[in-house]
Amino acid sequence: MTLEVKAVTKRFGTLEVLKGIDLTVEQGDVVAILGPSGSGKTTLLRCVNFLERADAGTLTFDGEDFDLAHIGKKDILRLRKKTAFVFQNYNLFLNKTALENVTEGLVTARRMPKEEAVAKAERALDRVGMLDRKNHYPSQLSGGQQQRVAIARALATDPEIIYFDEPTSALDPELIGEVLSVMRALAEEGMTMLVVTHEMNFARNVSTKVIFMEDGVVLESGPAREFFEAPREERVKAFLRNIERKEEK
Amino acid sequence: MDSRVVTILIESFPKILIPGLVRTIPLTAISFSLAMVIAVAVALIQFAGIRGLRQLCRLYIWVIRGTPLLVQLFVVFFGLPHVGVVIDPFPAAVAVFSVNEGAYAAEIIRAALESVPAGQMEAGYCVGMSYLQIIRRVVLPQAMRTAFPSLANSLIAMVKDTSLASVVTVAEMMMATKQLNALYYEPLALYLETAFIYLMFCTVLTRLQSWGEKKLSAYERKGAV
Ligand SMILES: Nc1ncnc2c1ncn2[C@@H]1O[C@H](COP(=O)(O)OP(=O)(O)O)[C@@H](O)[C@H]1O
Numbered sequence: 001m002t003l004e005v006k007a008v009t010k011r012f013g014t015l016e017v018l019k020g021i022d023l024t025v026e027q028g029d030v031v032a033i034l035g036p037s038g039s040g041k042t043t044l045l046r047c048v049n050f051l052e053r054a055d056a057g058t059l060t061f062d063g064e065d066f067d068l069a070h071i072g073k074k075d076i077l078r079l080r081k082k083t084a085f086v087f088q089n090y091n092l093f094l095n096k097t098a099l100e101n102v103t104e105g106l107v108t109a110r111r112m113p114k115e116e117a118v119a120k121a122e123r124a125l126d127r128v129g130m131l132d133r134k135n136h137y138p139s140q141l142s143g144g145q146q147q148r149v150a151i152a153r154a155l156a157t158d159p160e161i162i163y164f165d166e167p168t169s170a171l172d173p174e175l176i177g178e179v180l181s182v183m184r185a186l187a188e189e190g191m192t193m194l195v196v197t198h199e200m201n202f203a204r205n206v207s208t209k210v211i212f213m214e215d216g217v218v219l220e221s222g223p224a225r226e227f228f229e230a231p232r233e234e235r236v237k238a239f240l241r242n243i244e245r246k247e248e249k
Numbered sequence: 250m251d252s253r254v255v256t257i258l259i260e261s262f263p264k265i266l267i268p269g270l271v272r273t274i275p276l277t278a279i280s281f282s283l284a285m286v287i288a289v290a291v292a293l294i295q296f297a298g299i300r301g302l303r304q305l306c307r308l309y310i311w312v313i314r315g316t317p318l319l320v321q322l323f324v325v326f327f328g329l330p331h332v333g334v335v336i337d338p339f340p341a342a343v344a345v346f347s348v349n350e351g352a353y354a355a356e357i358i359r360a361a362l363e364s365v366p367a368g369q370m371e372a373g374y375c376v377g378m379s380y381l382q383i384i385r386r387v388v389l390p391q392a393m394r395t396a397f398p399s400l401a402n403s404l405i406a407m408v409k410d411t412s413l414a415s416v417v418t419v420a421e422m423m424m425a426t427k428q429l430n431a432l433y434y435e436p437l438a439l440y441l442e443t444a445f446i447y448l449m450f451c452t453v454l455t456r457l458q459s460w461g462e463k464k465l466s467a468y469e470r471k472g473a474v
């Protein structure tokens with residue numbers, strides 16, 4: 001699988017949020033998107049998965065080209081079945097148990113037989129260490145547990161790529177580790193991931209590529225090692241220094 | 250209370266209760282069920298923003314909520330026959346009560362649909378579900394849970410509103426009481442007796458409401474299962 005996004009622009013009213021973003025994700029890549037708050041990271045992910053309609057830009061997925069501004073419903077539905085999304089605030093289906101949250105996309109959207117879906121969902125819940133809570137409703141789970149179920153929900157559909165939008169930002173500090181270790185395990189198993197994050201250790205140690213966004217443009221991008229060891233842009237250096245200082249505290 | 254009144258009350262009890270069981274309750278049950286079908290449809294059309302139909306739904310709600318139930322009953326029962334459309338009292342009452350309640354319940358359900366967080370819809374899209382699948386399996390069930398107490402409230406109100414059907418000759422409890430009163434002339438005792446029977450019906454519904462709320466709130470319960 002290869003995902004290539006070119007020249008994505010998006011404005012909300014007069015506010016230009018994305019000013020021509022390019023981005024490539026190859027099979028097995030873990031791409032971290034970094035950048036200050038308000039730089040357009042969430043909007044970029046939402047445009048790539050059509051939760052937001054871009055004003056312009058192209059998307060190439062598995063060699064197939066799509067016009068982000070004019071893509072039709074059928075193509076959207078087809079592409080979404082190959083991808084998965086993990087939200088900052090989990091967005092588990094509130095009226096469904098952990099297990100039902102995972103089977104829903106299999107049974108309803110993919111017409112998988114019930115037993116097969118349950119078996120698959122249980123394997124996915126097991127991978128994130130949530131099998132023992134499969135009959136709990138989201139309201140009965142901690143934030144970290146909900147996010148792990150959300151990751152299981154993403155995994156169960158066998159996506160070619162998973163998009164993560166700040167998956168640990170809504171979590172209490174002591175719950176962040178459990179989610180990050182699940183994501184690290186996925187990365188080690190070769191899952192292709194595009195991750196918006198503020199977790200510098202994750203970006204430094206797990207990601208293969210880093211993209212730094214500011215004000216709707218990509219300021220710097222490259223292999224993770226290069227990015228952290230020898231950032232080129234002054235702004236990026238300042239950003240990294242700032243984060244380091246915060247992490248030391 | 251003298252013994253004559255007591256005898257009248259005892260003799261009247263079944264004569265009021267039976268019309269309650271064979272008229273008031275079926276009238277309420279059928280009308281409310283139809284009202285729910287109308288309300289869910291009208292609420293969903295507005296929620297989905299289907300152009301044209303949406304305006305039609307607003308018009309329906311505007312007219313029904315802006316005119317008295319009693320006037321609506323008179324239009325259908327006395328007005329329509331004047332232009333050759335004659336409907337029996339019971340079906341006429343069912344039509345009016347369901348169309349009337351449908352408008353109010355549609356607003357309750359629409360508000361409940363809108364209160365479901367947008368993230369629920371987006372999560373559904375992201376696992377590959379279609380709009381209709383998400384509505385049916387995620388959004389509508391949550392909205393109905395939210396709407397349940399208000400809808401139960403409307404149902405209880407409707408039980409009592411069906412007493413208006415007596416003026417269009419449906420032989421329900423109120424009609425029966427009026428006839429008994431014409432016979433015995435004990436208005437205070439007889440109307441209090443009828444009030445008591447309405448109260449019993451509504452008590453049963455109140456109990457059912459608490460039970461239903463408990464069942465439906467399974468996914469809101471905190472703590473271990
Ligand atoms: N639906 C929206 N309507 C209007 N403005 C929005 C909307 N979504 C995001 N924005 C604005 O776009 C900018 C980028 O937001 P976002 O993509 O969420 O940034 P990030 O995820 O990098 O913090 C912000 O200024 C934000 O206020």
Ligand SMILES: [Mg+2]
Pocket residue numbers: 041042043166
């Ligand atoms: Mg964001």
